[in-house]
Amino acid sequence: MDEYATEENNKVESCTSILPHDIFTTIYDITRAIFRHLPIRSVDSCSLVCQSWTDISRLTKSHRHTIHTLTYPSNPLSTTTTCSNLLHDFDEFISLYINNHLWSLPTFALVVSTNILASKGFYSSGNSPPPIKHPRRVHSEAGSSKRITERFGISQALIRHLNKSCKVLMIAADGIIASTENNQSNEIESDDAIGILFLPHFPPDVLGVYPFEIPSTAQIASDMSRSELHRFLGSVPDDVQIRCVIFFFVQRQSYAVDCIKKLLEYYPSQIAIIGGFVDKINYDDRQIHTSRTSYDACGIVITGDKKRLHIGEVLLENHIRTREQIRDKLKELKYLETNPCLSFAIQISCIARGSNYYNDEQNVECSEFRKLFPSTPLIGVFGNGELGHDYLPKSNQTIAKQQTGKNLFRGYSSVFSLISLQL
Template sequence: MKRFKGKMEDGGASSSGAVESKAGFVLGNVAEVVERILTFVPNKSLFRLASVCRLWRNCARRVLRTRQNLSWLSASGSSLYEEHVLFRTMEEGLESVFLLPQTVLLMMDNESFTGHHGAFRHKKAKRCQSADKLDVVDRLRRLLPSSCDLLCVITPGIVLTPSEPAGQVPKEFMEGEAGFSLLFPAMEGVHIRPFHFCKNSLSDTTLEKAGLAANPDLKVVLLFGYEAYKTGAARFLNQLLEPLGRSNVLIAGGHVESVLPHKRDCCSPGSFGVTGLTLSGPRIQGASVLMDQAVNTPASAEVTMRRLKAANIPESNTVGFMFACVARGHNHYSDQPNVEADIFHKLFPRVPLFGFFGNGEIGCDRIVKENYTLSQTDANGLQHGYTTVMSLVHLG
């Protein structure tokens, strides 16, 4: 019996070794199997696995090329740490995202920098605002790839879609800690480029370099002005909006509290300026509607937003943007919360929605689709107050 048991044990070990040998052969030689396995691996781990061997490196590269859909991380509520609640979410979430961010658009509430509502502000109450902002930029740079373009905007209120798969219903936050980061990977047929101008840097040359002029592939401009109340800011912004208003591009955005330091070596502290993203490429489509002050009931808001639905923009790999006045939200709808975000979700249940409550809105009714543009305004009709600009941007 002992001899028989020994033979059985030897046979079991031999069988196990044979299985491991076959598995090792498959994983070292069958690209189809390796590539299929790597599709289930987050990008950060994927880069580590790419160093195993040449086969795995080639498989990893092919998997990376398939990950061209937008993703996002968002958070709300009070943080238990000395930093904004969004940072903890990003630190954990970036470990498991299935893309490599090339451009990041990040927005956070203004209370974290000017009020005492966030927990992390209590321990920093005596620190100046600019020092806090520099800390934020440094923190973000450590979290994101070094080659990633970052645009960070501070606003009075936030509109976001939760990043948890179970509850992706957009929410409006007019107070309290909230923020999101939109993660754009490299995408075929799509070129996303950040820009920043102040009164010292705006010229025909810099406009062309940023892709805002002499760019036939330009389809969408997300544009955010800051310190807009200062003398000369309106005239400065018109210099940028006039040529854009005459072009066949979708323009959406508004006036925000501030932007985090972004190539500010040309600007004096506290000066006005504008920042944003250009989205160029033949695959991009977009549409926007302007909800004016008269749109003040859920029924009228839905009627207006159905014009956005009628544009027939593809909803896959598409993101919604909502740029609203701080006077809207529940204050505008007889104390009913989340009216506009709920209607958007009703009409576009598979499209995430992001944006802010700001100090003025930029946009109009416009469709940019395939080889034509439908616009109902000119450059003089792009700036508004007490309105909401609701937009769709399809990335192909």
């Protein structure tokens, strides 16, 4: 058995526990066993002690592939919870989570936010401590100094806590689906809230994540080659097969929509496509950009070997409106799940399929998903139109017929996609 397999399956195990197969013969073995129970920031701190600890830290991090989700505030639907817009409160929440719960170093963060919170952002205040890594500007007046209140966008506030290699894709919509670190999921339609999915680095044959943006001036040539399409969508290597694409559009009349036609041309029945129309998009690849460009769409290309990466997708159409019908449809994804700790799911729902659709009952669809997949991180948005189809390769059911760009666009529906990994 791989000595780190238990770590992946039991990442929340008490830090004081000893694994049954641990055999301690040297100080090195003891140190390595202790490191296996430390959150990632503690491992980083230990790496500064000596060369031996540096080597153990590097080995520990290389075997960590944990997917994380969190919600801010942690209980957004509680009547006693309010979402603070103070930067200090957000800093404190994120810092505590990263220091105590983050198990793997993230290389990509998908952030979903309600429009209300995305418009407000976070504000510093005179009583708050300086932001991490970025000293607040000081304004002198009449021989004394006082702090100036500054506004930080959601991505700006978050990246101050992340390693420089972590890219951030932020989506704002009327409503979001977010999960806590304990995999409690909520459909948040009217409250201020943020959901975050952290993905670590995986071996390329297991999971490749390629974020992309599509400028509003982009045009998709009718003779665009497969290689050109790959470069256009996140610079995917030519020899790598695209398995899934998650789109977020802000304009219905966009050249970006033509990407779907080309994808279906080169991958007629071998690709899962999911997406929705949202209000705001922002991608920060952590590089310095000297000019600002308007973008109509953004998204994520997912790649990986078919033996290691399993992807399925189901469509909940307008006529599906009872819990039993939802459950029966979501059960079609169950065969894909190989390891709950190495999987995540995307939910794109029409804004009309919220609590009003279910007689003021909240969390109907995400709670049915949670019953079937209690440990799988779930994140998503309520959009003004959905993109998706039934895609269930290797199931006992017939694979969905070849799709066209036109019949992928939906209304009054929800789309669930499950991405499951096998190391």
